[in-house]
Amino acid sequence: MPKLRIATFNINGIRARLPALLQWLEREAPDVACLQELKTTDDAFPIEAIRAAGYDAIWQGEKSWNGVAILARGAQPVESRRGLPGDPNDRQSRYIEAAVEGVLIGCFYLPNGNPQPGPKFDYKLAWFERLLRHAQGLLDSGHPVVLAGDYNVVPTDEDIYNPRSWRKDALLQPESRECYARLLAQGWTDALRTRYPDERIYTFWDYFRQHWQTDSGLRIDHLLLSPSLAPGLRDAGVDKWVRGEPHASDHAPTWIELETKPGGRKRKS
DNA sequence: ATGACTTCCTTAGGAAGA
Numbered sequence: 001m002p003k004l005r006i007a008t009f010n011i012n013g014i015r016a017r018l019p020a021l022l023q024w025l026e027r028e029a030p031d032v033a034c035l036q037e038l039k040t041t042d043d044a045f046p047i048e049a050i051r052a053a054g055y056d057a058i059w060q061g062e063k064s065w066n067g068v069a070i071l072a073r074g075a076q077p078v079e080s081r082r083g084l085p086g087d088p089n090d091r092q093s094r095y096i097e098a099a100v101e102g103v104l105i106g107c108f109y110l111p112n113g114n115p116q117p118g119p120k121f122d123y124k125l126a127w128f129e130r131l132l133r134h135a136q137g138l139l140d141s142g143h144p145v146v147l148a149g150d151y152n153v154v155p156t157d158e159d160i161y162n163p164r165s166w167r168k169d170a171l172l173q174p175e176s177r178e179c180y181a182r183l184l185a186q187g188w189t190d191a192l193r194t195r196y197p198d199e200r201i202y203t204f205w206d207y208f209r210q211h212w213q214t215d216s217g218l219r220i221d222h223l224l225l226s227p228s229l230a231p232g233l234r235d236a237g238v239d240k241w242v243r244g245e246p247h248a249s250d251h252a253p254t255w256i257e258l259e260t261k262p263g264g265r266k267r268k269s
Numbered sequence: 270a271t272g273a274c275t276t277c278c279t280t281a282g283g284a285a286g287a
Contacts, residue, residue, distance in 0.1 A: 209274090
């Protein structure tokens with residue numbers, strides 16, 4: 001059975017982090033890499049270096065902030081959508097979607113929402129409502145789907161080193177957590193938590209107070225699987241070594257390995 | 270705690286991240 005390794009990585013500036021991205025792609029060689037926080041315009045996206053590394057890509061940039069991309073090794077992602085439906089006035093580059101090897105992949109950067117309460121938190125919750133609506137539509141389509149990205153939600157207190165100093169943060173608010181729980185209730189499977197039901201798994205360590213050195217992390221980068229894909233989950237993990245490199249992003253790449261049905265791939269007979 | 274650390278944009282210091 002063919003296997004597909006799909007990763008999500010908030011790179012925190014693709015130009016500042018290009019050497020780190022290329023090193024990671026060479027060493028781990030994921031089949032699909034969903035990137036967030038490109039922090040660059042479309043024309044400055046380093047597509048040539050990515051092609052030289054054996055990947056093709058689609059991306060939606062934005063000056064200074066946000067920005068998302070989907071990379072596929074040895075394949076061109078077939079774009080199915082850019083931008084999350086539901087608000088024509090939303091100009092922030094936070095959602096892109098493509099088919100790779102018969103799997104539909106939604107890659108997104110959910111708004112942070114701080115400070116809360118306030119307009120930024122309202123935007124976060126409104127964006128989450130739009131995601132919930134779109135995710136339900138994807139489920140209804142019956143396609144195999146992975147929703148991968150920086151959700152900016154710590155789902156439970158088991159997903160953070162110590163919730164005490166984060167209680168007022170947008171990432172831990174009951175409203176944020178309820179949105180995430182409603183997403184799971186639609187029928188999606190949280191791949192990392194399924195693979196590690198009882199372990200502390202972190203995907204982000206902030207730059208402050210030596211949080212990396214003391215393993216004081218948060219789990220906020222998630223990969224959710226549609227029902228037809230969930231039984232094919234073979235492995236999952238976090239490439240923590242990337243976070244330990246010099247000039248690292250504050251997030252580490254988070255990945256899953258899926259066994260996909262041969263029917264989902266085009267093959268020559 | 271208007272904190273810390275790091276990026277971007279611009280070239281000294283503010284905005285944003287989480």
